[in-house]
Amino acid sequence: MIFESSHCPEDSRVETQFCQNLVAQANVDRAITPERSTSISPDSIRPKPSQAIQQIILFTPSRASNPQIQAALVKLQNQVAAELRSRGFTVQSVPTGLDSASAIAWINRRATPNTFALSLQTDAFLNPDARGTAAFFRAGDPQRQQQAEELVKRILRNVPTLVDRGARPDTETAFGRLPFVRQLSVPAIVLSVGFSTSPQDRNILLTRSSAIAQGIANGLAPRPVQARSTTQVPIRIRLNGELSENQGFILGGNAYLPIALLNGLAINFQRPKTAQLFT
Template sequence: MGRIFIWAGQGSTIDSVIDTEFLGRIHNQSASELQWQGFSVLEVPIGLSLPKAIAWINIRAQPGDVALALETDTFPSSNVRGTSVFYIANNAERCTQAEQVLQSLHQQVPSLVSRGVQPDTAAETGSLAFTRQIKIPSLVLSLGFVTNLEDRALILERSPQFAQGIFKGLLHWSRRLAERGIGLPFPPIQISINGQICDEAGILVEGNAYVPADTVDQCAIDITLATTVRLLNYGGIAYIRAIDLREAGVFVGWDADTHTALLRTLLPFKPEALGNIIGSGHLPQSDYEAFLHQVNPDGLQKLPDIAQLYQEEAAIEGINPDVAFAQALLEASFLGFSGLLRPDQNNFGGLGSTGGSRESASFPSARIGVRAHIQHLKAYANEEPLVQEVVDPRFCFVTRGVAPRVEQLSRRWSAEAQYGEKILAMLRRLYGSAGLL
């Protein structure tokens, strides 16, 4: 039977008592339970950074092992709470494993609010290093939001129950892998590129589709655009994990019925143009509405014209409406306004007010709020004059043209270092829901 790696990792840092004491306590109690059952547990040293923890695991990992990261979360609104498990996207097997871990935890702590299992593409940054860069099957368990009083109380007071739930989930996961074996030889899969089945076959490794590297080369895919690319040698052939090609601007899907990896490289934009603020969008209004209905149908019901407003206002000023709408989804919590913004402010871009006020700007209507958001993006993206009368209260304070790409909004529009990456991640989710990326 394989070994189990546990890392008490990415705490919220909002409260060192919770980050160190609670995560460490859960980590130790879960490991003790597993060891008592005869499992070999490798406890990643507490305090390692994420890159060092990943390296620590990869040096020791063997086929059949699994890894789990424990973390806490925060949110600007204290009303947001709940537990979730993240798995690598497009991996149905890992999704099932995540569901088992979450179910086991909820059985031991029934008062937990479950946020369900989620692909790591749903994370704010669009992927999670712990699920992508570790050589063995891995999951990230977000135990709750320490900014919520109910979650915080559970986190501090119910550590034995948390540990018992985690232990049972890992127990089931590891045993199922042992029953299945380590997966050698890897089963072959079909590869479809732009709707055509390739002569070359791929392989399925731990639920992830891998495609031959020479097939990727033939498609002229620039894998240097991807921040993480996992390769392996099998049968004298180098294979690339398909999901990693997504960051290189390739649509990656999976047909479970035919065991086919779906790749599409014929996209309406170049991968390097994905984050450009100036330009026309690639999605119709209906795709905005379909995505919003999927993530927050209540937001669409309360703001039925929001997609149309972004398309119209962005077109007037030459701003990419896809980028603007993705940013609005990020800033306004999928138009649920569960952060610092209120619905009555009509402030979809998180625009600040003037005069040093603590409260963000407010606008008299949804259209004016969208217009202000578009104007603020234009202020950053180029030096062209506005077409319409200025309604953005901070337009004159922006150094014009300093940020033509969303990545350059980091530490400008927001103090967050990864702010631009979060917008790109939301944009990829929007395109993915439309079958574009």
Template structure:
């Protein structure tokens, strides 16, 4: 199975940019962890690079473990003196048209899910202040560096902190699409998406046939069904969720915290919910 390597920028004790009471290192770790969880929920083989490594050690760590068909991305947050500068950008090795197309794919996948994030486009690594990027040039497998906005921008910072799940989903979408594309280039078969057993859902006596799924034995319902239970989606913002075929699902049992009665009818494979 092809793998995705995801690295949070800095590490090894380097906080990176500091602004708004937080650090680049902290925000990238939280976002990386959320993206890894999202990708694993889809059945993707994703590897999180240890945070104790320097850039040089990160590159070596990936090179030792990577193989044909794998891809690697490192995420950062930018910083400038002008606090009004905003937006995400992605860097690829200069002169590689194929990698530029991949960069566009990853960036657009993120922006599609986080529409409030401005785009600063795809850029060759030679356009950076240092002239080139080690992560783009020294990693053996296809690799890119993505700036998820500016930590020094109050708007970008607030968006990253309040829409972490959306950033994770956008990253997962982009990396899944890029990984599939790279696997096909290498003549490899990308892994099929994970499938889940289908179940029915009954909410306040309304039956929805084959609309739920079983995730590791847990009955899960589409998040959009929360409206039928008169639950504000913001109340479940921090609940674990699974994305399957472009829909978000939440474990039914978790809704007990919101005064929802949960029952399971085994013969009909139906989860029954009602507001208390």
């Protein structure tokens, strides 16, 4: 779970108090040392320059305090994996039950130069009105920032009822860093799908997971746009049961009729300005 500078969970009194104390101290630290927001943690690993993604590793942190949300996230993870595999990617999922440190070690052992890692989780806040989807990237990594922005954009395109919290550097979290994006040897993003404490976000996660999964897959691996065909395929035209001497053709999935045929039928045809003429 991500603790943002103003967001603390309500799963347990101990966890909430810990987060609130941490937030208070973080705000003090920022007031004393403003440059902290751009500093790099000494225990962080600088990922090697990214190559074309071939393998994607998915991680869903355990949420023992909320089994319903945990089950929904695991379902979402499986749907994302299926979408990515259908696009030719190798996909691995971190075994359930591993804590973050163990998951990071698990991923690093299986990482290749073409690997990308994504953590799927939800946020929480004491105010149930807090909502939104956000993608957290390693601060100071413009390539990952661009990828995070694309990820959020594609998700919202598929599920516009979600709220856009945008792409955010991990320095905006209460801890000032996210180990998942700093201690992995490969590029990584932490995706907060929504707030488990928001009735609206929770309902979307439970009922629109397939659309969310497609948005995530589109953000990570957009389907290539097929080039428009330039080959004209002739077609015969039958009028009143007889073949016409005039032929049409199919181009790019659209059928085109000869103007001579329309004139011969005395059809009052006014060509739209956007119509295409072929000879």
